[in-house]
Amino acid sequence: MSLTPPSGGAPFRAGFACFVGRPNAGKSTLTNALVGTKVAITSNRPQTTRHTVRGIVHRPDAQLVLVDTPGLHKPRTLLGERLNDVVRATWAEVDVIGFCLPADQKLGPGDRYIAKELSEVKRTPKVAIVTKTDLVDSQRLAEQLIAIDQLGKELGIEWAEIIPVSAVGDKQVGLLADLLVPLLPESPPLYPDGDLTDEPEQVMVAELIREAALEGVRDELPHSLAVVVEEMLPREDRPADRPLLDIHAYLYIERQSQKAIVIGAKGARLKHVGTTARKHIEALLGTPVFLDLHVKVAKDWQRDPKQLRKLGF
Template sequence: MTDTNSSTNAVPTHSGFATFVGRPNVGKSTLTNALVGEKVAITSDKPQTTRRAIRGILNRPAGQLVIVDTPGIHKPRTLLGQRLNDLVDQVLGDVDVIVFCAPANEKVGPGDTRIAHSLDGYKRAVKVALVTKTDVATREQITERLLEVDALREDWSAVIPVSALTNDQLDVLTDELLALMPIGPALYPAGVVTDESIEDRIAEIIREASLEGVRDELPHSIAVTIEDMSPRENSDLTDIFANIVVERDSQKAIILGRGGSRLRDVGATARAQIEPLVGTRVFLSLRVRVAKEWQRDAKQLGRLGF
């Protein structure tokens, strides 16, 4: 006798895509990493750190949630800036849920209002609002921010305060987002935390290390390419050769530091994160090269993967 009840009575699982939007540096990448439970997106206190649509994948008994981390929405000053905004627009048009983020320790301003209102253009997606960084705000600030964010739109499915650093309310957020996803099977195999290639993840780790301590105007000018990556014969080493690309000779000097000291620090910082990712010891060779005004040059942007 065939048992037909097991499939009939099975609880349906949900799967789909959500993305975080907001001004640069409101904690979107940190939140993505905290939800996934592993570092899949680099973080920095420099605005516009994220430059690609990076997917972090969460598997839960209730289903699979794919978080798409995108660049912050900003007024573009270069061709790169415009392409990043275009990327955000494309992602917003494709996802199931759009999660608007505003930090608890900063008043809601014109930029937040503009972004929240711009979500009118994405009718398909359910909208959720987050007040982030509650760990650095007082209870009064959090309450004030929740009221300000709630007033930005009438169609929020939920308004949730969270902290990525202390994991406060992240389970609540995950449950809420999964419940809003369409019913369907998992989109990625179990155990996969991102669809980023190993080379892309390594390039981002090197860029993150390069961003530490640089002046405000320099971060936008830094790109990283992986020239070659291969296991060394008869050794447990993996050889990685990478370029750090800047726009001017003066920027190259900043990255190198006196006698190459800063570049050595960048290499040591990056290697410490790359080795667990690769699973072997790593020989990391970094070279700094200049590509004049690459952010404004369509051909150079294409070569750099934008």
């Protein structure tokens, strides 16, 4: 990609924008929509995202690196505290902050808590992004836009923009990128052309397995579930035109009673998780996969520093 702008053209810009908000505010879905492919796992369960995920948007005039963060929340565990620390460390380092607020939910204490913290981040421009606009009518959307504008005035936040979007309906997603780019610094590209994420493949595979395991389970399980890929190796003695990648992964839960939920009757649920995850992994890696899943109990891992380290937090 050329770093020299055409004669009279605007200079090339590149930088980082993070999406913050309370759990289930639509940050990951919006990240995927802007990048144009799945780089962050999504779920209707809060607190699905557990680490920062970078998605890279390539444009002729800019490279926009989106950092999807875990939902900022009132922590009840050591894991929760560490996730909040990740969010705060991220917004301290980016060039622009996108504050995601769902259109279908009135501003609540969680939104005000985050906005108050953002008001203390003085130099970084902030864009208020009203997500999930496909779920409300025009009157409800107008009320939300006014409420967000008022929230900014109350806390001394001067929004660089307030923009409604629907990632699911692909409404104003491109416009959001157009508004974020001028807030980035002049810079050459930060990643090679064609890269869509800097996530290690092993981490993305673990996330796809966790996403499949989160679907259709009881409310108690999402926070208790962690996935670690132990091994990813090409199967030996396979012909070049018929490769097979062996992936061995463990699903960790906190209590013995949760094991039955994950495995299901006669192993049916775990088999379904494996089938679903394998399709997404094969699409991601572009190669046939043999996926071997096992379920282990790591008692109260969310509260145990040693186990959190072992599970990558």
